[in-house]
Amino acid sequence: MKTFEIKDDFYLDGQPIKIISGAIHYFRVVPEYWRDRLEKLKALGCNTVETYVPWNFHEPHEGQFNFNGRFNVRKFIQIADELGLYVILRPAPYICAEWEFGGLPYWLMKEADLKVRFDNPIFLEKVDNYFTKLYPEIVDLQITQGGPIIMMQIENEYGGFANDKSYMGKIADLMEKHGTEVPFVTSDGPWGDMLEDGSIQDRALATINCGSKIKEHFKVLKDFHKEKKPLMVMEFWIGWFDAWGDEKHHTMDGQTAANELSDILDEGSVNIYMFHGGTNFGFSSGANYYDKLAPDVTSYDYDALLTEWGDITPKYRLFQEVIGKHREIPTVELTTDIKKIAYGSIQASSKTSLFNNVDNLAQKITHNYPLSMEQLDQGFGYVYYESNIGRKRHIEDFRLIGCMDRAQIFVNDGLIATQYDLELGTQLAFDLQAKTNKLGILVENMGRVNYSVKMNHQEKGIRDGVILNGAFQSGWAMYALPMDNLAQLDFSAEWAVGQPGFYQFTFEAEEIGDTFIELPSWGKGFVTVNGFNIGRFWEEGPQVRLYIPGPLLKVGTNEIIVFESEGKVGTEIILTDEPKLAKN
Structure with missing residues (x-):
């Protein structure tokens, strides 16, 4: 049985180990592609994968749980284990992650006396109930029981929200109650009071989240530790996310990011955020709010090392070169055949008004x-x-x-x-x-x-x-x-110009591959493919095309339904093999 400890360094079976991890969110990738993305992570030179667990993904309505299919976090972890990768799991009730409500379920707001992310007995009871269902999926996958999970995180960037140490301690208690045996970590920005407010040093290793000035921030972390402990950037931001209305897709220069990675690995360990961003399918994207609402687009490409659709980028190669100076890069055979296919232009076969449905x-x-x-x-x-x-x-x-x-x-x-x-x-x-x-x-x-x-x-x-x-x-x-039952639409019901409406398209596929949907001259809405909601579109941009993973399609007849809310409707949709993340 392997052992993992956090002392003056990270120790695996008594030997120091440098953790080189990359973030992949299983909930932003179709399950058929989990192995491909993890193989590409291993081929980069990483020895670990990190993922959040979004509560509202697994318990969308109170007492209704799902851990099957695309919700099967256990299977994702098991595939990582099969590939020889360790796992950092972040199963706390709040994840942020540009995910709807930071992973918290909407139904928490129905409780008048509930206060999220505080030592509130009602909130903690709901978390306890959730852990009762989640932990049986993951508990035996810890390294203490022969699995790949080496660390679990308590909460997430809590120092950017509050300083309720009692709450943090009770979340740790609940995680231990339900079976956590591996070491705890926390992660916070290295600015202001965040490390102090978000850490419980007697129970968890404090790590930092940042995207630049690594040497400066590592000095802050060293001073905070007060004694020799491993230094780790739990979220090394190598790009950024986009909001509807942004002028362009956010990117970060690859060489600049690679230089920062080198500074991290010279002194400590890293989790690359994001190694692969994936997609905010359906209505899962979150929002930020400072002076105005900034809702996130459907793509979570993040200018990551793999594109939203899983292609290896030049930045990947730069990072691989840096990692190669610290450990041997393994040879990995990629086992998933993924192609891109242009299915062409399609006209609507039927249309109907929302008001008549x-x-x-x-x-x-x-x-x-x-x-x-x-x-x-x-x-x-x-x-x-x-x-x-x-x-x-x-x-x-x-x-x-x-x-x-x-x-x-x-x-x-x-x-x-x-x-x-x-x-x-x-x-x-x-x-x-x-x-x-x-x-x-x-x-x-x-x-x-x-x-x-x-x-x-x-x-x-x-x-x-x-x-x-x-x-x-x-x-x-x-x-x-909630638009999760479009099979009940009556397309014989009248359609009207200028009203919100539904548009049905069908096309024949002789072979299956990834494709990208463009909606020229369409206004705002969402798209379903064979009943699966692939996400929102909006003429505001910057996102232009939506990604359709091949596994959502089938040989034979495929159905696409577009809901458009503005009465701005084009004459066609186009399925192309060329992605386009932004207008510019």
């Missing part, structure tokens, strides 16, 4: 005031609100109160305004022209904030109400639209 997609819920997405037991997607607002007249004061994130406002199914983020709550005036008038509001959750103080208030939809001429409007019909 809401009763097919959701059960109507009536209430005297609007309910939030969370109150409707819904995590992701859209909510459609509808109310009869009466006779022909002038509306001089229309306002959405407590609404997040993006609202399209319709009168008699015609769009009158769209409000997003800071615009929400702005007063509108308009005339009602018909004898009786229907108000419709389609609200989209653009991704819950995954970092910092804004995490405390991430309820989506309409939380407070709708003002009409100075008074709250009552009498609402509501439709929860």
Whole structure:
């Protein structure tokens, strides 16, 4: 049985070991490609892989767990073990990771007295319940039991959120209660009070997250340790993520990053973040919020060593050269045959309006005031609100109160305004022209904030109400639209120009390969491929094309459904073998 210890250095079976790790998030990669990405990690010269475990991925609704298929974290770890890679696991309730709500489940917000990421008994009880299901998947994969897991992280960048040491200690207690035997680590930025606030030095090795000035930051970490301990950059940021509306795809010069890696390995150990970023499939992308909402795009390419679609980059080769100075680079046979295929231009075969399908997609819920997405037991997607607002007249004061994130406002199914983020709550005036008038509001959750103080208030939809001429409007019909049941669409139902709608495409595939979908002249929405939501698109950019992994396709007839919310519809979609991450 192997042993792993943290003393003045990292020790494997009593011998010092330099950890050279790369981050791969199994939840951002289709399972059919896990082995390929891990083989490429090993071929780089890494001896370890690191991954988070997102709570909301495995328990999307309270008490409903999934560890099968693409949720099979155990299988991912076992493949790493088969390849001779060690594993750093970060299973704490919060992960950040530019993931929806930082991995926290939406349903936590339904508890009025629950406070996330604090020593709060209700929150800790929910974490305990989650660990009861998670740990049987991973506990026997620790190195103490013959598996590859060598370390587990307590929380994540906690010093950038709070300094509740009692909470940190209780999370560690829960992890030990459920079977953690390997050493603990924490990771925080080396700035300000973050290391002090986020560390529990008597129980966990403090590590740092940064992307530059390594020598300077390692000195901070040495001083913080006060005694000789191993130095490690747990997240060595070698690129960055993109938000909708950014001017360009973020990149970091490869040689500059390689020089920083050299400085790390001269003194300590590293986890490259990201080795392979992958994709924010479906509605899984998170958001940041400082002066305004910055929701992340579908691609999590991160300018990593492997592209979003798994290709080896020039930066990979530069890193491999640096790593080769510290350990022998193994010869690895890549066993997964991956090709890119252009399936060409496709025209829609059917189309239908959202408004003529809401009763097919959701059960109507009536209430005297609007309910939030969370109150409707819904995590992701859209909510459609509808109310009869009466006779022909002038509306001089229309306002959405407590609404997040993006609202399209319709009168008699015609769009009158769209409000997003800071615009929400702005007063509108308009005339009602018909004898009786229907108000419709389609609200989209653009991704819950995954970092910092804004995490405390991430309820989506309409939380407070709708003002009409100075008074709250009552009498609402509501439709929860997580958009996970598009097989129930009725494409024979009428379509209308300028309305949110669904568009069905089919194409024949004689062979299977990765492809990339471009939607020229389309506005905003999401795309499903054979029932799998591959993510959002938006003409705002910078992302231009969405990645479709080959395993989502099949030989024969394939179905693509595009939901477009703005009434901006192109004449075709294009499946190309050329990726394009940004307009520029």
